[in-house]
Amino acid sequence: MLATVVSRYVELRHAMGFKFHAQSGLLRGFAAFADAREDGFIRTQSVIDWAGHAPSGAQRRNRLLTVRRFALAMQAEDPQHECPPGDVFGRESPKRGIRHIYSRSDLSTLLAAAAQLEPARSLRPATYVTLFALLAATGLRISEALALTIDDFTDDGLLIRATKFSKNRLVPLHETTDLALRAYLARRARVGACDSNFFVSANGHRLCYDTVMSVFLKLVRSSGLREGPGKPGPRIHDLRHTFAVRSLEQCTGDPRSIARHVLALSTYLGHAHVADTYWYLQGTPILTAQIAAAGEVLFAQAQIRSFQSGHPVQTLARPVAV
Template sequence: MLSQLLADHAALHRALGYKFRTPGILLRNFVAFAEHRGEDVITTATVREWAQQAPSPEQQRNRLLTVRRFAIGLQAADPRHEVPSADLFGRATRRRRTPYIYSPEDIRQLIDAAHRLGPDQSIRPLTYATMFGLIAATGMRVSEAIAIRLPDVTDDGLIIAQTKFKKSRLLPLHPSTGRALDGYLTTRLKSSSQSDALFISHQGTPPAYPTVITVFLQVARSISLRGAPGSRGARIHDLRHTFAVRSLERCAHDAQAVARHITALSTYLGHVTPM
């Protein structure tokens, strides 16, 4: 019974564009645990016992909240399902990390430092300077920047075809951003790379995600945006946060205007729901 309910639940989420990987694994584990006990409905006691098998408080809470979301949907159709309290193990103490909001000078220094990367006479410095600038100017995800192909660059903007939620979108570009991208393309199209990726390394291949993060940290430390390895500081993902904050700062101070702006901004950033 629970197995079929889970199959229907997973199919619905995948139809909505979610990969449903980690939740799917956790819920299959929970359903097997419950069905082994002969249960065909969710009970708080079983959720508690199963979740407490996780090795850390954070993982226990993640298990709890994953099953809780599943139970909320099931209870709407069958009130026999119990929805465990989100505070079953106490209130969460972990808080989302406060993002670093870049100043225009920070971004300029970041791009300038990327231009100073080696090897000399290679496309690598221009690749990272343009990539970091593009992320700052559009708020796109790092993974989206890496995934852009040459045909995705159009007169109307960038086509973001490989998104987190499998929803393609068009990103219009500011004229200054367009000019910077055109400058990069002049060099990129002269390369002998066999890849159609927009951003390539000096070896002619698209940079891997961990490589981009490593290069960003190197560049950020060179201009004191980051401290020594192991210390906290500005992250590349904070460029996305900065874009959203600066965009909202420029919005008219009116509740309805802000609401409309947030809806448009969420679409531009590729969120599935308003922020």
């Protein structure tokens, strides 16, 4: 049974320190598909058939490559496992996709939809409203938010332990965010939740990543922020992108102050390198206007210097002979 082989492989990845959330779900889905066909080993045709059921090209490639990596590892133990080619569904473009930057209206729509979750009078609506609002207000990774314990909520902010780059950091909070978290804890206490994790389900247990992702997709689709399965649209990680972009939009001043701001933002987000923070940034109308204004200032300064030196600035590039 491939399900047993997958379970052993997933346990090994966890023991090596990998979170392996999405991958384990995909591999278990493939194992169920293959076991239904009574495949004793990984078969190329079964992998292609299973991956082909995904609703989009990107998801089909992701399914294929996830099982392919698993197959390569299993072949080292038993050559009867087949390894499918990696380009059955084409090759993924290396270019960076455009991330969804949430507007105030988008965030209001998402939180309003979360507030309507059932059961209406349970802790569930408050949990998801507070969780999504926290991600938007701090730019935390979803894994970091779900790993929070009550003790991690301090007077100085949130203590984020053993992050993606295996280091702790303190995330200061705006006073409104602090009040919202305290209100959630008070609501949580009234329903008798005694789990040490900060965010808990309606039955008082730690929230599961897969469950949160399922709820998020349901909310963005039902609220009109995203179309059906396989269609592009807002992701939960885009809340982190939005935080980074909005933070930079509020930064004004000379290049040195902006550089200091980006460095502070990188530390706040828990990045190992400033270059990792640049990956989160993209153009918005506000940033574009700020860049244009800065360019005008630089050009005006260059004109003044050129006038003083007697060498006018060339505004147009010279034509190049072909």
